[in-house]
Amino acid sequence: MSLNLDSETIMIRCPHCSAMYEELISRLKYEPKLSCPSCEKYVGVNLLELYTALDSAEKSCEALFQKLAGAAGGRSLPE
Numbered sequence: 001m002s003l004n005l006d007s008e009t010i011m012i013r014c015p016h017c018s019a020m021y022e023e024l025i026s027r028l029k030y031e032p033k034l035s036c037p038s039c040e041k042y043v044g045v046n047l048l049e050l051y052t053a054l055d056s057a058e059k060s061c062e063a064l065f066q067k068l069a070g071a072a073g074g075r076s077l078p079e
């Protein structure tokens with residue numbers, strides 16, 4: 001089971017003017033270059049940080065699913 005977080009949004013904070021705005025994760029994955037809607041300066045997204053955050057989100061969800069499956073008497077999911 002894998003999560004699809006592409007349609008989720010995350011908050012980005014502009015390092016130039018500190019404006020907060022939302023961006024689609026799918027957009028960041030394929031085009032991690034943004035211009036701030038407030039000051040219109042280039043904002044680079046740290047993809048490593050993005051993937052680390054996504055990875056830990058997936059892992060915690062998987063752990064939850066496995067816990068639920070275990071509680072229902074199921075076996076651990078084959079990888």
Ligand SMILES: [Zn+2]
Pocket residue numbers: 014015016017018019036037038039040041
């Ligand atoms: Zn800005």
